[in-house]
Amino acid sequence: MLGITKDVVTEISKYYLIALILLIPVPLAGDYITHVTILVMLYAVTAASLDILVGYTGRLSLGHAAFFAVGAYTSTLLAMNWGVSPWIGIFIGGLMASVFGLILGVPSLKLRGPYLAISSLGFGVIVWLMLINLDWLTRGPLGIPGIPPLPRIGPIDFRSKVAFYYVALAFTLISIFLLHLLTKSRIGKILMSIREDEDAALSVGVDVPLFKVYAFLIATFFAGISGGLYAHYLRYISPEISTLGESIYILSMTIIGGFGTLIGPVMGAAVLSLLQELLRSYLEYRYLIYGMLIILVMKFFPSGIYGIVQFILRKVRE
């Protein structure tokens, strides 16, 4: 289907099996490591979903955190006001993020380059301001505490970090696997042709606007679901998760990781999150180092962490 052959599935699957085996024992390392890994995984899916837009379709977005936040708030409000089970609410949150994706995506179809970037930035800021100002719904800048956890299944209580970890792990591996298949599919190739040259794609019959909308729907859906999981994990959300800074953080994972590779952004999420944790002890110099690293990577390794890893692997093989 969609031009995905069995060979491709088998080839990709083995990496996910290895990842699964490596990640299963993580909770043995204690609560702190488990906690950090959960956040890394949620960010990894968000950054990978952004890569569908930024890396594959060539549509720069500076407002991706808004969709993460829409997912988080939707699921939270559904659970708290109408008692909707988070298992369903998280999914609806993903769909709601896609609806917001349409609202941003359709009118900005014709925009290119910096125009699209700024348009998405503005959209993100508007969502952030809405979350702050619609306080009858969102409780404003103070945020929403006391979000219900994922409902227990039999004896499993998802308030425990370990139990939630395995939910997040399953979600992450499945999401990234699906996105990975997408990039190898016909849709992936069509999206890449749009990135490479919109006019040329049009001239060979690609319905460019339609596929741009698909890219928006897919990317925002996965961001929304990650947001929902995030909300029911931390059980507290505030408009802070939708700021421009947060969007930039996600975008830097995608780009520093190596955009257009899908796995790069996953690496980006891991490296940048770990960096944040490691640099914690340097406190005020933290962002100085962080900013410097972004500049150095972009200047000397524009293909990102993924590129660096490939470079090292090639050297090792030689």
Place this chain on the structure above:
Amino acid sequence: MILEVEGVVKRFGGLVAVDDVSFSVKEGEIFGIIGPNGAGKTTLFNVITGFYKPDSGRVRFQGKDITGMRPNKLAKLGLTRTWQIVKPFLGMSVLDNVLVSIYATKGVISGISEKAAVEKAEEILEFAGLLHRKDILAEALPHGERKRLEIARALATEPKLLMLDEPAGGLTPTEMDEVMEVVRRVRESGVAVVIIEHNMRVIMNVCERIMVLNFGRKIAEGSPEEISRNEEVIKAYLGERFHVRS
């Protein structure tokens, strides 16, 4: 008639780029459009292929009015163009470049099996003499091969009319012959071809009929023989000191 263009006008601000141009192309012929720089050839091309909307006039393809129709729709109907400055999907493999056309016209979700799509793409690459290059990135191809990839990618949409914008532009004589050989074989397979070309040798050798544009207007139409003797055409070209030699 496969293509009929009637009184097409295209203005940019005060400038009339294409001024009341009419012509038609028969099934299976190679039709050339020539003219000095800025004569409006590429603009006319963009109007026919749906990249610009004409200010007035109509375009019909196989008897159907296609004026202002979107380029991707036209490609699906069987009217496909190439670009003067080639636009290969540089970051994709040569095979994927051609596959995109097949998916886009045959259907992304269904319509053609993956095996059939790849076979077809390879057949077209073979035809364009690029099969041995199928797995490398398009950005690694030299200019002459990029031009042929451009044609291959257009052919993969199964056009009934192929519109080539300067297929020989910027090529060495050897590369030019290779491209022209492909064009001739395209015609043999029954596809009509419209060529814009600067290079007189190419156009005189390959076209059955030629239309000449100058300052957006059609100044002559006829066989290569007639065109080369036409006073007005000679004047238009001499005025610009056009390279009549190859």
Place this chain on the structure above:
Amino acid sequence: MVIQPMELLEQILFGLMIGGIYGVIGVGLTMIFGVMRLSNFAHGEFYMLGAYFTYTFVTLIGGDPFILAPLAAIAVGAVGIAINKLLFKSLYEELKEAKGAAAFYFQDLKFIMLTIGLSILFVDLALVLWGPIPISIPSPLTKHIIKLPGGLSFSLARLIAFVVAIATLVGLYAFLKFTKTGRAIRATAQNPSAAMLVGVNIYRIYDITMFLSTGLAALAGGILGPIYNVYPTMGLDVVAKAFVVVITGGMGNVIGSILAGFLIGLAESLGGLFLGTEYKQVVAFVIMIIVLWVRPEGILGGGRK
């Protein structure tokens, strides 16, 4: 809700004053885009540096911030040139070699990421050098209150800030219009290769543009410093607004940015009055999104898609 005419007038005046400053910041950003075809996400940090440099000059040398702000602007402009030579120059060269639509997109991404990195770095640098606590640049002019008939009043500092902003915009316009360098800048913006053919050294033009752009942002920071608070993340709060101004005016369009500055300033002020202050911030972005979707070339056109 009843709105008093005086209240309305006051908001219009405030809107125009802040609009002038938006204009100064926006013009700098639009010039970078117009001449170098690049979007500088660190633009707000030059505004922030302008404020801190002015503050530092005031504490070190002593004197009024309104006199020292231009000095700070020149210093920040020099920082701008250094960054241009150190970080951006190689990008321009790569851009010249770039082939294919995607290559330009990738260069855009790279530049945006570089400037984001710069922005993060500068914010933290300011934090380390000047501390996280908001400061105010002392100026006696803020204590001079001008009273107008009808109960309107504002500080002399605001008036001076407005006058400096207008004078700067007029000066910049005259510079671009009538001087040889100004003409070279405009020629480069229109067509870099043609400009090179007629003997313009475009890398020098890029340096000058960077100097002007960062200097203008810094000047705005310096003259607002005595009126508002100065803090390390003040640039982040302003950069999005600056992009709003630039888009609304048409990217690369200097006059458009100036007009858009006033338009956004006014709209915010009046929006705050009519919709309540909590929606003041939204107004600017809604205007921008409408402009982008309806008329992406900007209110005056001329912007490049």
